[in-house]
Amino acid sequence: xxxxxxxxxxxxxxxxxxxxxxxxxxxxxxxxxxxxxxxxxxxxxxxxxxxxxxxxxxxxxxxxxxxxxxxxxxxxxxxxxxxxxxxxxxxxxxxxxxxxxxxxxxxxxxxxxxxxxxxxxxxxxxxxxxxxxxxxxxxxxxxxxxxxxxxxxxxxxxxxxxxxxxxxxxxxxxxxxxxxxxxxxxxxxxxxxxxxxxxxxxxxxxxxxxxxxxxxxxxxxxxxxxxxxxxxxxxxxxxxxxxxxxxxxxxxxxxxxxxxxxxxxxxxxxxxxxxxxxxxxxxxxxxxxxxxxx
Ligand code: PLP
Numbered sequence: 001x002x003x004x005x006x007x008x009x010x011x012x013x014x015x016x017x018x019x020x021x022x023x024x025x026x027x028x029x030x031x032x033x034x035x036x037x038x039x040x041x042x043x044x045x046x047x048x049x050x051x052x053x054x055x056x057x058x059x060x061x062x063x064x065x066x067x068x069x070x071x072x073x074x075x076x077x078x079x080x081x082x083x084x085x086x087x088x089x090x091x092x093x094x095x096x097x098x099x100x101x102x103x104x105x106x107x108x109x110x111x112x113x114x115x116x117x118x119x120x121x122x123x124x125x126x127x128x129x130x131x132x133x134x135x136x137x138x139x140x141x142x143x144x145x146x147x148x149x150x151x152x153x154x155x156x157x158x159x160x161x162x163x164x165x166x167x168x169x170x171x172x173x174x175x176x177x178x179x180x181x182x183x184x185x186x187x188x189x190x191x192x193x194x195x196x197x198x199x200x201x202x203x204x205x206x207x208x209x210x211x212x213x214x215x216x217x218x219x220x221x222x223x224x225x226x227x228x229x230x231x232x233x234x235x236x237x238x239x240x241x242x243x244x245x246x247x248x249x250x251x252x253x254x255x256x257x258x259x260x261x262x263x264x265x266x267x268x269x270x271x272x273x274x275x276x277x278x279x280x281x282x283x284x285x286x287x288x289x290x291x292x293x294x
Contacts, residue, residue: 002126005096006030009089009120011108014070014080021088030123039119041109045166047118048072052090053127053260054102058292059094060260062087064223069106072162078108079118086122093124101127103261107165130262134286137268137277138183138257142246143173145187145195149243152218160218170198184257186249186270194244200259201225204244204252214241224258224289231288254278256285263289 008026012018028034041047050065066083073080086106093104104124111117152160177185186202187195194213196202201222203212210232215221229239249255255267255275264285266277 001128003030003123004098004102004126005093005122005124006034007089007092007122008034009085009122011079011118011120012082012085014082016082017084021085024085025089025092027092028121030125034121035119036112036115038113038115039109040111040113040117041107041119041165043113044110045164045168046076047107047109047165048076048078048163049108049165050106050163051260052104052106053263053289054094054097054104054124055290055292056099057094057097059090059097059104060289060293061223061227062090063294064226065106065260068163068221068223069108072164073108075156075159075162076164078110081108081120089122093122097124101261103127109165127261130265133183133262133265134282135279137266137282139181139269140184140186140197140257140267141177141180141182141271142188142194142249143176143185145189147189148191149189149193151189152216158218161215161220163220167198173198182269184265186257188246192246194246194249195219196222197257197259200257200262200265203228203256203258203264204249205254206252208236209238209240211240211242211244213244222258224260224263227293228258228264228285228289231285250275254281256282258289 006028008028010024050069052065053060066086069081107121109119111119173185186197196219212225232239249270250273256264258264266282267275
């Protein structure tokens, strides 16, 4: 992976309006050390982040990503991000991305123990090549997430709807999926409902209706899923948020894992049972996702 840019941000209050933000940004060498050893994001995973897809220098869906960053900040009781400041930082990073696909990451950390708090930074890097996953698809296994559907309401301190930096569980689930011979995973609740993938949202097709698990279930509300639902509606399809029982997965007409950088990966099999893949339709979804979107 090639780094393209990194920028430390001195976060300003959400309600501050500043014409010139330049003195709140410090470009740094992305390959050089930049964080102090007291960083709580590295010590405890105590912070939030966003990954934004960039196509030919255009950062996709910046507004929805900044809205989700603000939502995560609220859930984690971090200071509200200043949208204009973060947007300016994303623009600076996008200007360094050039042709092809890149990924911009926004990180807002609790800060440094006994030091500046919060801390924030933005990075830009070349994206991995996901053309095979988009074209040939991915196999998935269902993995128990270990709690029932109603847990987010009962235990909000689990921060289930926030995109926190604590992704060790998500990465462990991906390793387990690979151990079981699959490419990816779909998390399920202990009472038998479908949630999301460790780094993507799930969309199912039933006839001309596209459904995804309701984000009230303590999953992330995916910006890619939101954007695709808008696109599918414009094409005349019906879309819906549902509580989806795991045992209905095999009867789906098609399924995709969708996310900001890999985009739409068609699911070829769930727990070893093959699922139909419509290559032409999937290509049309990815063509839309690769077009400039705001
Ligand atoms: N769910 C989880 C757990 C994720 O980590 C992600 C993205 O990384 C998504 C869903 C999809 O979100 P988006 O489409 O905004 O990338």
